[in-house]
Each structure stands twice: as structure tokens, then as C-alpha cells.
Amino acid sequence: MTNPLLADWATPFEIAPFARIRDEDFAPAFDKALELAQAEVRAIGDCSASPTFANTIEALEASGKALDKVLSVFFSLAGADSNPKRQELQRSFSPRLAAHASEIYGNKALYARIEALWEARDTLDLTDEQRRVLMLTHRGFRRAGAALTGNQDKRMRQIMSRLAELGTAFTQNLLADEAAWYMALSEDDLEGLPDFLVNAARSAGAEKGLKNPIVTLSRSLIVPFLQFSPRRDLREKAFTAWAARGANEGATDNRAIAQETLALRQERAALLGYGSFADFKLETEMAKTPAAVQKLLMDVWGPAKAQADRDAEVLTTMMREDGINGDLAPWDWRYYAEKRRQAEHDLDEAELKPYLQLDRMIEAAFSCANRLFGLEFKALDVPLYHADCRAWEVTREGRHIAVFIGDYFARGSKRSGAWCSAMRGQAKFPKVQGPVVINVCNFAKGDPALLSYDDARTLFHEFGHALHQMLSDVTYESISGTSVARDFVELPSQLFEHWLEVPEVLGEFATHAETGAPMPRDMLDKVLGAATFDMGFQTVEYVASALVDLAFHEGEAPHDVMAKQQEILKNIGMPSAIAMRHATPQFAHVFSGDGYSSGYYSYMWSEVMDADAFAAFEEAGGPFDPERAKALEKNILSTGGSRDAEALYIAFRGRLPGVEALLKGRGLTA
Structure with a gap:
């Protein structure tokens, strides 16, 4: 039978024929499409005709379409509807895709053609869009190490392959931790929770085949639970599990992965002649430099922290009125902020929903x-x-x-x-x-x-x-x-x-x-x-994450990521009752790939x-x-x-x- 991933899609608007696609189709389709993509790229580099925009840049734009089709379906399912087979395939595909990218950017004949076009760009009669595509292609090859030779070239390929493996492992570990944990609730534990949250907890339990309602680590469940549950012990248990994602020891622990990732990124930047990975990454952004990012974040940090500190005093007073004498903790903030919002704005989310x-x-x-x-x-x-x-x-x-x-x-x-x-x-x-x-x-x-x-x-x-x-x-x-x-x-x-x-x-x-x-x-x-209510908290938890991300990538990779995280937070005066929005072991924006690395500020x-x-x-x-x-x-x-x-x-x-x-x-x- 024809593999549906490789066939023409005679569907409305050529939407992928999901009803015909099985997990068993992905590996053979990937093999065939990858082989075709590699042949297309080699043919461009080996072309005997003098380089032109059409036979080089446009030929690259037209290459790899079969592979794009296969991957667009696969990665959509891998993120939104994963299963053990798809996770296994993702672990297999990731290093091979990294190797494919390395082969493209390491193709010296192809890079020579692109370099020749770049040098002759003013004579090529290009449209503005074509000129932009040429610039981006040339820059992409240079930043990927196309100009590297010998051992440096070999090492760059190794780094990119390993980073792909690490990013996949980080994602899957986080997914595993999030899927594995839940907290069963008795009928007494539901007291004080709004109906929408009770219904959501019952639905979550039913989805796992349980009779009890449960709280999971899905943000849409755990955040309202932290907002509304009057049970401080249950809030602490739920928050502690949420904060521990990716840091639970054993097979799903992400801390060593984060550490190795940072070291490899720094080595990658050094191979390309940059002082740090942040310097490398920000070169192509609007911000351009780590200093510009740092200035933006600190311009916002001061007013945000001042507001959060004022808010913490109010919430602590409310906690004292409930007979609790300990310090305001991260599992307390949302609960008392919600009570404050109801009191000051007379806005009850249970009535709003x-x-x-x-x-x-x-x-x-x-x-x-x-x-x-x-x-x-x-x-x-x-x-x-x-x-x-x-x-x-x-x-x-x-x-x-x-x-x-x-x-x-x-x-x-x-x-x-x-x-x-x-x-x-x-x-x-x-x-x-x-x-x-x-x-x-x-x-x-x-x-x-x-x-x-x-x-x-x-x-x-x-x-x-x-x-x-x-x-x-x-x-x-x-x-x-x-x-x-x-x-x-x-x-x-x-x-x-x-x-x-x-x-x-x-x-x-x-x-x-x-x-x-x-x-x-x-x-x-x-x-x-109430649109700006609790904005001190929201801004502090976000900016703290962005500052940690930037600091991680500004110099030599830390030997202990958690100690480095703590050092950064201490230096900026992070309020003890607010946690980073994304602590390092669950910071998927930064460690599932390098899309937002040095870029969470964006x-x-x-x-x-x-x-x-x-x-x-x-x-x-x-x-x-x-x-x-x-x-x-x-x-x-x-x-x-x-x-x-x-x-x-x-x-x-x-x-x-x-x-x-x-x-x-x-x-x-x-």
C-alpha cells in the first residue's frame, strides 16, 4: 500500500489525511523523505552551472518538501497527542535531523555557491525579497558553521547532534513528570472550590479511569486550585509537585541535561568566534546585544519588584488574619491574591467563568x-x-x-x-x-x-x-x-x-x-x-525567568545550574514568596530546543x-x-x-x- 505520508493528499485544501495515517507509517516515510531531501541538496551543491539565484537559492527553497510534509504531521502529533511509539520515533528522528542539517550547512560546494552569490549580490538584479532571502540564507550558513573546516567542522556536527538529543529528552522527561503526577481529592477536599474547578477535577479523574476527582499538573487545573483551595496543606503539596517537574531524580531528571546543554551551546558559540552564546543568539534579533536585553529587563524589574513587595505586605496581613504566622509562601500567593481581588474589585472568578x-x-x-x-x-x-x-x-x-x-x-x-x-x-x-x-x-x-x-x-x-x-x-x-x-x-x-x-x-x-x-x-x-491586578507578581515571575535565561548564556556554562539559578535570583532580590515562572528543570522554552534560549526576554x-x-x-x-x-x-x-x-x-x-x-x-x- 502507498504510504499516505508520501502520497499526494487529495483532501480538502490538502490537509493531512489523518484518518489514514498510522504510527507505523512515520519511520519508512521519514527514511524515504530524508533520502530524497539529501539527494536534492547534494544536487544543488554539485550543479556544474555557474551559481544563480534560481539554481541555488530558489533550488534550496524548493528542496525537502516531502520531508516537510512528513515532519509537519509527526511533530504536530508528538507535541499534542504523544504516545510511547511517537516518543520513541522522536528520539530516533532528532539526531538524524540534526545530522541532516549539519550535512546541508557543512556542504562546502553548496556554501561556495552561496558565498559567490553573496559577493555578487549587487549585480544580480534581485527583488527586495530575493535580496533578503539571499542575506538570510548566507547568514544562516555562516552561523551554522559552514565556514568551519577540519576538526572544528566535525566537532560542530557532534554538538548539534547531541543538542538535538538533549532537547528531545528534556521535553519527554517534562511530559512524563506532568503526566505521572496527580493528587486525588476526597469530597471533603473539594470544600471551598468553585463548581467549574470541581467539574474539571472530576473530568480529569474520569480521563484516568479514577472515581475520585484529581488535580493534575496541567496549568488549567493547578493554577485555579492554588487560587481557590482553602487547604494550605494541599496547596503546598500541589505546588511542590508543580515546582519539582524535571527535578525528581531518576530517569526523568532534567538538571544534568540543562547543564550539558549550556556547556555545548557555549562551545558552539566559541567555535563560531562569539564571546558567548548570548552574543551569538542575539546578533539576529532586534535587541542585538545582551546589554540591551539586560537594560530592558532591569528597567522593568525595579518597578515590578517594588509593587510585588507592597503586595506581599498586604497578603501577609491577610494570612495573619487567618491565624497563620509563618512566612508568605509561593503556595499562598495566588490564594490570598484571589481573596484580595474579590475584596477590592468584588470580582469572583467563579462568577466570572x-x-x-x-x-x-x-x-x-x-x-x-x-x-x-x-x-x-x-x-x-x-x-x-x-x-x-x-x-x-x-x-x-x-x-x-x-x-x-x-x-x-x-x-x-x-x-x-x-x-x-x-x-x-x-x-x-x-x-x-x-x-x-x-x-x-x-x-x-x-x-x-x-x-x-x-x-x-x-x-x-x-x-x-x-x-x-x-x-x-x-x-x-x-x-x-x-x-x-x-x-x-x-x-x-x-x-x-x-x-x-x-x-x-x-x-x-x-x-x-x-x-x-x-x-x-x-x-x-x-x-x-482588574486588568492590572497582581501585575507585580506576574511581572516578577516572568522577568526573573528571563534574567536567569540571559545569565545562563552570557559566559562560561555553570557547573551547577541550580546553584547558578539561586545565585542569580539572590543577586536581583527575588521575593521569597514568588517562584520563577519556569524554573530551570522545566524551562522548555530554553531547553527543549534553542528557539527561546537567550530569548525568553522577547x-x-x-x-x-x-x-x-x-x-x-x-x-x-x-x-x-x-x-x-x-x-x-x-x-x-x-x-x-x-x-x-x-x-x-x-x-x-x-x-x-x-x-x-x-x-x-x-x-x-x-
Whole structure:
């Protein structure tokens, strides 16, 4: 039988034929596609004709398409619906893919052709986009070590292969820890918990075949449990397990993996002539240097820590009133912050949640995309990789734009967090193809599924990434959609979060799950008024993680990652009652791959821009101003990586922003 992963996909919009794909298909398809990709690259390097943009750069752009098809399906399943077989395959594929990348970048004949084109670039009559692709290709080869020779070249290949293995192991260890732990709750333990949390805990228990409700390490379960459980002993037990992910000794311990990863990254940077891995990594970002990142983070750290310290005093007083004389602990903060929020803003999340139905929030995101960019969404009835998934065709004025897939619910087979990826990116070369974009979240199931306000913000955030993919309008896939600088990629996602806070959006789509009534105006006012509540805590836990990430990569790799983490936190005066958002053994952004290594700061760098960008709408005709929406699509959402990120932002706004809008938006100004 023909392997469905290698056949032409005669499906609507060439969506992967998930109903026909079995785990047994992946290994033979991968072998065949990898062999084909390797042959294609060798043929480009061995071409006897003089190098041209077409026979070298465009030939590279057109290569590896069969491999892309196989991997787009496999890695979507490996992240969102894993199983032991897929984990085994991932461990097998990762080093072979690293070796394949090393073979491409180590192809001296190919690099010589690219170098010749780069040297002759001013004579080639290239379009601006072609010139950009040439620059990025040349830079990518140089940074991958294409100019290395002899033992240095061999060592770089070894490093990249080992890093791929380590990243896969880190991810799988974290997934294993998250899937293995749960805390069974008796009926007495449910006392004081809101109905939505009780229902979610019962659903989680049923999913594991248990009679008892349970708390798992899914963020959508454990965070509300820490917010609402009056049982300090259970909060401590749950928080301790959450904080210990990846650091539980034994086979799933990630600490040695993190340590080896940092050492190999530093060695990689040194081979390429950089003083540190941070210097290497930031060269291609908007920030450019570790000093610029450090300045941003410390400019925010001071006001954030001051606010967190003031908040800690209030929460400690509340704890004393409950007869607890110990220090405020990390498992106390969310509980007392929630009580404070209810007291000061009269906002009860248990009362709020019925107004934030998942389906209605999806409708809200679609409505905003329609008003801003004219996009329309029609449900598709197609087989997908899990029964929880759903799909829509995205059109504009009757023209197909993209396919959007949503996979929203937490399950044991899905890694934690939320993300957006393109199972197929937008391109016009070598053929015109519309994107297939997927948002993956970890919301608690329910009937209906109800979201916290933070969940709703996450939905809008990931949909902002999806818009960046869907509205892409470039020629080459390598620069389409979110293929931009890491500290620019979060701008569209964080910017789109602002539309959740537009009163008319919540006014229309925040309707009660049972009565259908719109959210009362006083509740709406409280939601928006509490937008900056507890922002000292949220900013401190994030900035601490970003500072640890940066420090890890600024110099010689630490001999003990946990001791180094503690040293960094001590030096910045980390409040004892707040934990890092991602401690080292579970810092998947940084150690599952090097995408966000030295780059976790990028969320805040982008927030500086998103606060300023939304202000541009407010200064114009309001949040749905058509001219600002056109400018956003033209200069940012449609352009991918076809121009330098700084130039794109200036084209949209006319200038670069300062940190003031961010501090004001977070309520951290004096």
C-alpha cells in the first residue's frame, strides 16, 4: 500500500489525511523523505552551472518538501497527542535531523555557491525579497558553521547532534513528570472550590479511569486550585509537585541535561568566534546585544519588584488574619491574591467563568479578525488527529486564505502550555500554497467548557500568532508568517490580546453559559478595572525567568545550574514568596530546543511594541480603526521576515517605542 505520508493528499485544501495515517507509517516515510531531501541538496551543491539565484537559492527553497510534509504531521502529533511509539520515533528522528542539517550547512560546494552569490549580490538584479532571502540564507550558513573546516567542522556536527538529543529528552522527561503526577481529592477536599474547578477535577479523574476527582499538573487545573483551595496543606503539596517537574531524580531528571546543554551551546558559540552564546543568539534579533536585553529587563524589574513587595505586605496581613504566622509562601500567593481581588474589585472568578465560554471566546476572536481584516470562518468537517480538534476554512471576499485548526483541551498526551504552528506555511514558490495553521491550548474540559480570564487571554494570544501565519503574503516559505526575529514574533500575538479587553467585544461575546445573558456591566467594568491586578507578581515571575535565561548564556556554562539559578535570583532580590515562572528543570522554552534560549526576554521586548501599537489604534479611530488595521496587515502581518523587524515596526508606527507604554499598561508606574 502507498504510504499516505508520501502520497499526494487529495483532501480538502490538502490537509493531512489523518484518518489514514498510522504510527507505523512515520519511520519508512521519514527514511524515504530524508533520502530524497539529501539527494536534492547534494544536487544543488554539485550543479556544474555557474551559481544563480534560481539554481541555488530558489533550488534550496524548493528542496525537502516531502520531508516537510512528513515532519509537519509527526511533530504536530508528538507535541499534542504523544504516545510511547511517537516518543520513541522522536528520539530516533532528532539526531538524524540534526545530522541532516549539519550535512546541508557543512556542504562546502553548496556554501561556495552561496558565498559567490553573496559577493555578487549587487549585480544580480534581485527583488527586495530575493535580496533578503539571499542575506538570510548566507547568514544562516555562516552561523551554522559552514565556514568551519577540519576538526572544528566535525566537532560542530557532534554538538548539534547531541543538542538535538538533549532537547528531545528534556521535553519527554517534562511530559512524563506532568503526566505521572496527580493528587486525588476526597469530597471533603473539594470544600471551598468553585463548581467549574470541581467539574474539571472530576473530568480529569474520569480521563484516568479514577472515581475520585484529581488535580493534575496541567496549568488549567493547578493554577485555579492554588487560587481557590482553602487547604494550605494541599496547596503546598500541589505546588511542590508543580515546582519539582524535571527535578525528581531518576530517569526523568532534567538538571544534568540543562547543564550539558549550556556547556555545548557555549562551545558552539566559541567555535563560531562569539564571546558567548548570548552574543551569538542575539546578533539576529532586534535587541542585538545582551546589554540591551539586560537594560530592558532591569528597567522593568525595579518597578515590578517594588509593587510585588507592597503586595506581599498586604497578603501577609491577610494570612495573619487567618491565624497563620509563618512566612508568605509561593503556595499562598495566588490564594490570598484571589481573596484580595474579590475584596477590592468584588470580582469572583467563579462568577466570572460562566461568562467566558470557550466557544463564545473563539467566536469573539473570529469576530475581531473579521472587523479588522475582513476574514470569515466556516467550519470544516474533515478528519483530524484527535476528536477534540476542529477546523475552519478562512476566506476573504470569497477567496481562500487558510485553514485554521483548534486543539483546545488538556490531556495527558499533550505537552503543557499553548502554542501556534503552521502545518504548512504560506508561499508562492515553487507553487502557490495557503497556510494550514494550528492553535494548541490546554484548557480544562467541561460541558460547556469555561475559561478563566487568563485562559481567554491565551486563546487571543495564540490566535494573534495564527493571524500572522494566515495573513502572510510573501513569495518564499522560509520568510513567511512567523519566520521573523524571535523578539518580534510575539508582537502580533500580544497585540491581539488587547482586543479581548475592548468593552464591546466582551459585551457581545461574554454571555452566561446557562442563561445566555450578557455579562452585567458592573462585572465587565470590574474585569477591565482588574486588568492590572497582581501585575507585580506576574511581572516578577516572568522577568526573573528571563534574567536567569540571559545569565545562563552570557559566559562560561555553570557547573551547577541550580546553584547558578539561586545565585542569580539572590543577586536581583527575588521575593521569597514568588517562584520563577519556569524554573530551570522545566524551562522548555530554553531547553527543549534553542528557539527561546537567550530569548525568553522577547515576550517583554514585544510587549513594549504591542502596548505602543495598540495605542496607535486608540489615538486614531478606536480599536477597529480601518486605516490602522490596514497598516498593521501591510507592514507587519503580511510581510513575514521579508524586511528587518525594526524597519517593519517603523513603517507601521513611524518610530520605535520606549518602555513607558509597557509600564503604564501593566500599572507599574508610580
